[in-house]
Structure formats: C-alpha cells, structure tokens
Amino acid sequence: MNKKTALYGLFILVVLGALLFRLIQLDLRPMHHDEANQAVKFGILLEKGEYRYDRTEHHGPSLYYLSLPFAWVASGTSFSSLNEETLRLLPMILGVGIILLFLLLKDGVSLEAAVFAGIFAAVSPAMVFYSRFYIQETLLVFFLVGAVAAAWRYTRTRSPFWAAASGLFCGMMFATKETCIIAFGAMLAALFLTRISLKKSVRQEDMPDMPKISHLLIFLGTGALVSLLLYSSFFQNPKGILDSVLAFGSYLGRAGDAGFHSHPFYYYLKMLAFSQYGNGPVWSEALILGLALVGGYAAFRPLTNGDSVPFFLRYVAFYTLLATAAYSLIPYKTPWNMLPFYIGFILLAGYGASFLLRISKKLIFRIAVILVLGLGLIHLGMQCYRANFKYYADSRNPYVYAHTSMDFMNLIQRINDLSPHHPDQEQMLIKVITQPDEAWPLPWYLRGFGRVGYWQEVGEAGALANVPLIISSLDKTSQLQPYLEDNHLLEYYELRPGILLALYIDQNLWDTFLQKKKVN
C-alpha cells in the first residue's frame, strides 16, 4: 500500500468519524432560542409553502429551503410531527461536507495537509458543536469552503464548470447569512494581497491566471441567479431581493451597537485558546491554534533559492488573518460567528502538521511530532465528546451561549403529562405571558398544542381565572398572583441560567392529575 492510498483510506475513516460525532443523539440538546425561531419560521414554509425574507431577523433563506427535503422525507408537510433530529440533519451533513470539500484543495496544500485538516475539523469541539445546531453558521462555512475550493479548481482546470460551481457557492453564501459580506471582503482582499506578495517568489506557472471574462460572467450569473431565486421566494416575493441588500444597513447598525452581545476583541481567540467557567473543566483548541501558527509560518517563511510557497497556502493565511481581524474587531460577537475564520485556522493547522512532519528529518523528531499530534488529537476528541455529549447544555461549556436549560424540558414534560387529564387534551388553552426573549423555545415545544397564545402584558391576555395553564416570566408573577392565587398551583422552571419561568396549573386539572397518578 503506497502513501497516497493510505492517506485516502485515512481520509475515509476521518469522514466516518466526523459523521459519528455529529450524528449520534442529535436530539440530545434542548432547542436553543435561535434554533426554535428558525424552526418555527421553517414550519410556516413547510406547512403553508410561505416564506418571506425578513431583513431584520432570521438571516437568509437557504436554511429553510434546504431543510425541506429532510422534512418531507421524515414528516411530510406536518410541522407538529417534525423533530429536532430532522432539523439538525442539514447542518450535520454539511458539517461533514466541509471535510469532503477539503479534498478539492489537495493540490493547493497537499493531500497530507488536507487529511490533517479533515481530522482537525472532525474532532474540533467548536466545529462539531455547531454542526449539531439548527442555525446558519455551518451552512455558511460549507458554502465558503465550497466557493474557495471551486475557485481553486477553476484556476487548475480553467473549466467553466468550476466557475459556475464557485458562483453557486458564493450565491448560497449570500443567501445564507448577511455576515457573508465579511467573508467576501476577506476572500477578495486575501486574493489581492497574495498576488502582490507572491509576484516574485512563486514560479510563474504556479501563479493562477486571471479568469476569462466569459467565465467571470458565468460565475457572477450563477451566484446572482441562485440568490435571486431564494431571496425572492422563487419569484413569489420580489421585494425580498431588494431587502437582501437593504439588510446590510440594519446588520451594520447591529454590529456596532452590540448591546449584551458586545465582547472584547480577544473574545474568540481566548475562547479557543483557553476557557474555564466556575468549577467546570478547562477547554482548549490550542493544538489547532498552535499548528495554524506553524502553517502561517510556512506560508510566510523566508524563501531560499529554488523554494516556493504554495499560492493557495498563502491565500488561506491572508484570508484567516483578515477574517479573524474583521470578526474580532466587530463588537457584536456570538461564539458561532467565529466559524467562518476558524475554518482558516483548521486548514492552516492541517498544513502546519504536514509541514512539521516534512521538516523533521531525524527519526527522533518525527516520533516526537507524531506523539504530540496523537496526544493533542486525543485531547481534542475527549473535549469534543465532553462538549457534545456531557456539557451539551451546560453554561460551563464555552460554546453553550444563552442556551435553553435542561430544566426547561421538565416544564414541557409537565405540560405533556397534564394535557391528557384535561377535557380538551391537546386543544386545552395555554396562555404564555412573557417578553419575546423569554418565550422561546416554547413555540417549538408547544407546536403540537392547538390553542396557545402569546402576550407580552398581563392586561392584554384577557380572562385568566379558568385558563388551565399559564406560563409567565417572573416579572409578571406579582400581577398574576391576585387572579390565580386561589385556583392555580405554581411551579417554577429554568428557561436559561438565571431566568425562570412560572407555570400556573389550574387546581382542578392538578387534582385530577394527582388522583390519576395515585391510581396508577
């Protein structure tokens, strides 16, 4: 067996491992506020065929349209029979897809480096965590890698197919999330800087030629077509096209005025390098960061005569540097936003690992490098397991951000246990009285109940005394107490760390429930 075959064999194992980490128990984690938002928006598309791009919330349409085939197969067009696993299949598959796309880069960074990058992406706790999360980020990264990989293939083949493929991926990036503009900027600037910086040091045959005008038009046309189709809801909402551009105005404002999502510039890098909260464990993806530094050194190392730096490697280094700077300088930060630049770190780390092995001529150094890589990978793998199967909704996990508490599932369980004992069963009236940020993910979990209303103020919610179930935020309980004190039982459940919800249960319903429980 030659080295190439062994590397391909290893790559297959890596993909299978990545699939394993991402696929198992996809429904383990309670739905995050944002996931539930996306899911309910998707439910409208699934059941009614309606989608309208909202330039102030929810990001682009790709997540919803690409979720349709999974839902059709799993639950037809019924939103209530949809489940978390079905929804999370799309990001899960594209999370594995990112690794497969690395193969398209093998002549840009070497097959060995692509395999190493695949290994790091497969076991990176951050990459796995957000591949099991029904939000746009993993899709964005998949399309980003696809766009760059297809463009790289175009430079190798000059085929219009790859120009169209790159355009398609860019169009999908645009149709996924407004923050693609940061990635586009970094991609273009990196291309410019790479060409300038390598003008003299790269052999002329290695320097990619400018694309043909016709191919450039194919690239732009494909990208424009796919984004127009999606943003216009397949021409049902032409306004969506204009809104997709106007959205940058509102997102620009949000980026500057980050409110409680404002974090210092070192937030992402610190999180990746070292995190520990309370008495929780230490988290670190330092292996990837360290090897990315080696990869970065390889990309910018002083050249000796006859040596040349791979064009693509320096491009990735510039992209990573620029994207990291841009995302870090924007005050608005949520942990999943780091993925579009972290993927650059992973590629550089892949190159860094293969570079270290290549320059370790003596056996002892080679063994040392292999040992460090092996131990580092075991460390990453253990953290990956911990992040996704043990601390999956625990705020001591750095990738858990404003996540729904496990106790919230006890609230849902209580409602599900009570409903069979009410004459109206799943049609029993449930009133939710909270501000919107304390209402989610209730709409997802109560999707099977026919009569659920959401109000922000007690005074707006109408008569309350005979309502079987009322869920309220704590700030409403003092107003609710006079109406409900005598005829409702009160329980508390944690929505998110430090945020409790009150559940008022009609006393008759509760007594019936207790009696049945006693009998059973």
Add this chain to the structure above:
Amino acid sequence: MIKKIYLFAFAFSVTALFTLGGGIDSQNTDQEKVVLELKLPKPMFVGTPKNIRSPNLERITGKKRRPFYVPKGTLLLSLDKPVTGSDTEPIIGEMEFVTDGEKSGEEGYYVEFGPGVQYVQIDLEGSYHLNAILIWHYHSQARVYRDVIIQVSDDADFITGVKTVFNNDHDNSAGLGVGKDKEYIEVNEGRLVDSRGVKARYVRLYSRGNTSNDMNHYVEVEVYGTPVK
C-alpha cells in the same frame, strides 16, 4: 261561556308555550356545535437572548421580608452544631458549612450533594421549642429547589415523633407525602419557615435537585428556638 273561553285560551297558551319552548329546546340541542375559534396572538420572533454565565446576585421577585416575631428569649440554636446527611461524602464542601454561620453566595461556602432526594440533619444537642428555621440553599443565581421538606423529631432516625413543618413537594415525587407549601425562588435573605414552637432535637431538611441542575446544595441553615422548661 266566558269561563270556557278563558279555559280554552289558557289551555291554548300553555300548549303553545310548551310547543314553542320544546321547539326552542330542540333547536338548541339539534344545532351542530363547533369549537369556538380563538384568534390567539403568535409568538414574536426575536434575536439571540443575553448569555448569562456569571452569578446573578440581583433579587428576582418579592419585597423585603417583613419582621418575624418570636417569643422573647429565642436563641440561634444551630450554630456550629453537628450535621449529618444522606450523602456522607459531599461532592463539594463539607457538612460543617451548613451550620458554620457563613451565608455568602460565593463559591466555597456551600456543600453539594448528588442528584435525587437528599437531606441534611442538624443535631441541636437537646430538645427545644423551635420557633423559626431559616434556609439558604444557594442564592447566587435565581433558582428553585424542588421538594423542600423540613421535618423535626426527637428521634435521630426519624422513625417516631416526626413532624413536618414545611413541605412543597406538591406531587409527592420525594415520597414523603403531598405538601401544600409553595415553591420559592432562592434569594440572599434565605427562606424563613415558621416552625410554630414545635418541640424537637433534630431538624432534617430534604430537597430533590433544583431548576439549574440535579444537585442539592446548602449554604446555611439556622434554627431558632427556646429551651424547654
């Protein structure tokens, strides 16, 4: 003749009324009923909420506790008294924390027991009339402890003479009977329970996890009472 006319008119009226009434009734019962369709407001979509990772020391609800009156001569009985528990090896902290007088909400001041129903037991080293019991489970975050049950007895094994002074296990999930007391949110001023002068030497406090995790915590328990004369 007039009498007959009146009689006829009366009989006609009664028949007509019954017929009409029956008609109305049957109309009511025959009419197909449908569910009253309520137009309920939909949830509002809103962006990512605030991430709270650091302890939240703010008071969540309620006003400051009103003064609680006890008989003259009431003493703090529990300070530095021996503590035992259902879990002999706490996950975090020491049993002594429960009666050491430290009530800080910070790390290092509480004892943590594993999941499920757990208890701590304080030996007052003598029988007293217990007038008030004050508990702090954990107050650096808004959380509610489940199945809080306080029992007192003169029997260290709680087999005889057991009296329950507080029980908010409304679904009997702890298996000690259904309680009528209400759940409450932990705050820094603790939860005061009126033990109404019940006579006992031992105080046992149960809980079964909380809204944040499955663990059971105690920062401090204070038992106030007067000597038995």
